Amino acid sequence: DAGVIQSPRHEVTEMGQEVTLRCKPISGHDYLFWYRQTMMRGLELLIYFNNNVPIDDSGMPEDRFSAKMPNASFSTLKIQPSEPRDSAVYFCASSWTGGYGYTFGSGTRLTVV
């Protein structure tokens, strides 16, 4: 298995633009998590899915953020409109049975200028 695959690896965009981050989890994993990492706050959970259904999105900072998982092999995190304070590294992770067997993607480094 190629692991959790995220794209793009780097994204630079102008304030106000829409940004879409993509994630392909490990086949067979039934949980998918989106995390954000910043220097100030470290790693934070944004949202997670179980069997493609969003379970807890309380970590999503604002209505500008949305996430979807249309099928078991693909998820997106969208920011519209983007702001400079959204600049961070966004990680996708998948696991089976929740907190066990965790695998992280390589992350997407987002810079909003």
Place this chain on the structure above:
Amino acid sequence: KNEVEQSPQNLTAQEGEFITINCSYSVGISALHWLQQHPGGGIVSLFMLSSGKKKHGRLIATINIQEKHSSLHITASHPRDSAVYICAVYSGGGADGLTFGKGTHLIIQP
């Protein structure tokens, strides 16, 4: 919400030294992860512990469930071990993701 504390925050040591990084948490857990992150790099899971001790190469992880404490040890440290080491706990009962410590920034000097 589980509070996860790591110590030290920063550690600089000489090549060959024995390294210990500590992690304490406030609420009982189902599993604890030790993660490694190199500068500009992704996050790699080193260990997942529910009890006892695990060893992989020069890395050893232990956990004491009663004391809510875990340690990560590196024997015969090497400059390539320089990275941020992050402790993360999973409390279970709803799969609410991992709660992370702030990380320990380790530098091994040759």
